[in-house]
């Protein structure tokens with residue numbers, strides 16, 4: 640049985656992420672969505688909130704589960720017996736950071752990273768933009784799942 644880990648900040652999970660997770664599931668028997676911490680980022684949602692939102696958004700998709708990555712991604716993927724890390728690429732802007740992370744993770748764990756090109760129809764859907772649109776009261780319900788839209792609206796109203 641092949642397991643892959645789809646890691647990310649998921650602050651919050653968007654429809655772009657959902658697309659990548661579903662396509663990863665087409666390649667692997669099981670996909671673990673790993674909610675992790677990026678040292679460069681400050682988050683709007685707590686670890687527990689990011690996990691809960693992703694879990695609810697992805698519930699019912701067979702062979703997909705959501706877990707918190709407490710420490711290093713390389714340790715997590717090894718402990719879960721995963722054969723690959725899967726990440727979505729939106730374009731050149733993502734490339735440099737992703738290349739560095741892929742090589743570091745292979746150095747640390749021997750595990751390869753597989754890149755899936757994001758669906759062009761969802762290329763513009765980045766968590767950072769979605770948060771900004773929500774903060775200014777814009778329409779986000781076609782960019783994220785219903786539970787995420789509701790949580791974002793509540794968060795920015797506070």
Ligand code: PNS
Nearest residue numbers: 646647648675676677710711712740743
């Ligand atoms: O969605 P992001 O912010 O691009 O995801 C980056 C993330 C969270 C996957 C990355 O920062 C990560 O793997 N964090 C866990 C800690 C770790 O292993 N850091 C070293 C990365 S080479």
